[in-house]
Amino acid sequence: MSLTLYKKKRSFKDTPEPGAKKKTVSKKGLTFVVQKHAASQLHYDFRLEMESVLKSWAVPKGPSMNPEDKRLAMMVEDHPYDYRGFEGTIPAGNYGAGTVMVWDEGSYEALGHEEEPVKKQEKILLEELKKGDVKIVLHGEKLKGAFALVRMKGKGDNSWLLIKKVDDEASETDITKKDRSVKTGRSLDEIAGKEKIKKTASKKTATPASLKKKSRV
Ligand code: MN
Numbered sequence: 001m002s003l004t005l006y007k008k009k010r011s012f013k014d015t016p017e018p019g020a021k022k023k024t025v026s027k028k029g030l031t032f033v034v035q036k037h038a039a040s041q042l043h044y045d046f047r048l049e050m051e052s053v054l055k056s057w058a059v060p061k062g063p064s065m066n067p068e069d070k071r072l073a074m075m076v077e078d079h080p081y082d083y084r085g086f087e088g089t090i091p092a093g094n095y096g097a098g099t100v101m102v103w104d105e106g107s108y109e110a111l112g113h114e115e116e117p118v119k120k121q122e123k124i125l126l127e128e129l130k131k132g133d134v135k136i137v138l139h140g141e142k143l144k145g146a147f148a149l150v151r152m153k154g155k156g157d158n159s160w161l162l163i164k165k166v167d168d169e170a171s172e173t174d175i176t177k178k179d180r181s182v183k184t185g186r187s188l189d190e191i192a193g194k195e196k197i198k199k200t201a202s203k204k205t206a207t208p209a210s211l212k213k214k215s216r217v
Pocket of ligand 1: 058
């Protein structure tokens with residue numbers, strides 16, 4: 001996995017986004033994050049930790065808890081692990097300019113392999129990724145239960161579908177109506193209005209949400 005493309009697309013003196021650093025600390029579980037991103041076109045960035053980076057898909061309509069919805073998910077470049085905590089504004093003129101919210105986050109597992117050690121699960125997930133059929137269980141604040149990411153045939157390598165699998169968490173309620181940050185409770189407008197665009201902001205926003213919540217209490 002490489003962050004070359006991530007680095008190439010960004011000018012780190014102009015954007016508060018995290019630099020292209022790979023994760024160095026080993027942790028117990030795998031994490032996922034969904035970032036709501038008001039770029040030129042609003043979308044949700046769905047990111048799964050694998051091999052110390054975040055495998056990433058841009059989902060224009062956002063995730064759905066309804067198994068009947070098939071949400072287009074365009075695979076984009078790997079993002080650094082630290083990106084999962086990024087919430088703020090990417091200044092105009094930069095790649096992906098616009099406001100980013102940590103819409104959901106949590107841990108995830110390889111569906112059907114939940115009892116396996118994390119390393120083994122990661123290996124299984126990488127194989128599923130190669131095959132274009134990734135099956136996961138999310139433990140987020142908003143997204144819960146089993147999901148599949150399926151690569152579409154004959155549409156190049158980048159077009160995937162994000163689909164909720166049938167389980168007790170499945171629902172017809174529009175989950176995107178929950179539109180505040182799970183990290184700070186802010187709306188997109190609040191993030192856009194209050195964030196100062198400074199290079200020094202990147203360190204602060206890269207703090208893991210778990211630590212941040214504690215320090216806020
Ligand atoms: Mn994006």
